Amino acid sequence: MKNGSSQCEGQVEMKTSGGWRTLCASHWNMANANVVCRHLGCGVAISTPKGAYFVEGGDEIWRDRFHCSGSESFLWNCPVTALGVPACAHGNTASVVCSGNQAQLLPQCNDSWSNTAGSAASEGHTANCSDSRQLRLVDGGSHCAGRVEILLQGSWGSICDDSWDLRDAHVVCRQLGCGVALEATISAHFGEGSGPIWLDKLNCTGEETHVWQCPSQGWGQHNCSHKDDAGVICSGGATS
Known part of the structure; x- marks a missing residue:
């Protein structure tokens, strides 16, 4: 440039x-x-x-x-x-x-979250934040199962399945109000996405409230294809 x-x-x-x-x-x-x-x-x-x-x-x-x-x-x-x-x-x-970002701890979103109505909600369960990042599950047959996608800078993108496990999936399910993770799916189990691949090599503890609080390679940093898209199957409800 x-x-x-x-x-x-x-x-x-x-x-x-x-x-x-x-x-x-x-x-x-x-x-x-x-x-x-x-x-x-x-x-x-x-x-x-x-x-x-x-x-x-x-x-x-x-x-x-x-x-x-x-x-x-x-x-x-x-x-x-x-x-x-x-x-x-x-x-x-x-x-x-x-952004110029390399490997980093992703920034937290400190605002309150709520379900969003409208066109995005029709495609999956969506959480909305004032910084415009959103999270949804798609192509899973319900709002609590599917391919994990994040909206960033106007583009919905997926997460690569490198190091993807139940701890990462637990954070997604909790963030979306879908209980706990029953399965962390890999290899585009719910089909391949078509947008950017936003995150790779997540290393969540399972205690984070938002998936972008987890350490990763950094936004847009990956060596994956959409054949590696990560997904989750959540229990579908809050647990005590």
């Missing part, structure tokens, strides 16, 4: 046979940005500044639209479609600000 204050922010450039080119910002989104941040070892995308935020101009522009899911390892793994010349000009180039 170019023109930022660190290696983890700036105008995105890709090297081709013709040299370095900036990317067009038309249809540039957080899924594309997350792939860039992961590739550079810069955590996850925080924002995609618009306009000439990092731009000095003069570079040749790569006029393609990227269609990343957010889980790709490299930007060039994403499908692309061509954009017309009028769709992109200097001042309309793609930029990213990454």
Whole structure:
């Protein structure tokens, strides 16, 4: 990345046979940005500044639209479609600000939690926090079983099953008000997700109130594919 204050922010450039080119910002989104941040070892995308935020101009522009899911390892793994010349000009180039996080203890959420109604609730049992992180279980046939997914920066993503065990699953079940964990499933038992893989190698004690309080590799840091998506089967109710 170019023109930022660190290696983890700036105008995105890709090297081709013709040299370095900036990317067009038309249809540039957080899924594309997350792939860039992961590739550079810069955590996850925080924002995609618009306009000439990092731009000095003069570079040749790569006029393609990227269609990343957010889980790709490299930007060039994403499908692309061509954009017309009028769709992109200097001042309309793609930029990213990454979290810059490496392995870390994930930040706590100290706000009160509640079940959320609406479209998200129709897909799974959802807990809502003022910092916008949410948790749900999907494709398990009930709100207390399924693939574990976290909403971060507008994208639902899964958890890798490396080191996934009942202690991790207990935290998920407790957080969602689903009692205790009966099983910690691995190998995409409830099907493969399609978004980012947000967490890997969780090491919960089982006493945490939120799954992102558990030590891990850090947001977006993993060596997994969606074949490794973690899931849980909870008892389905509060225990005494």
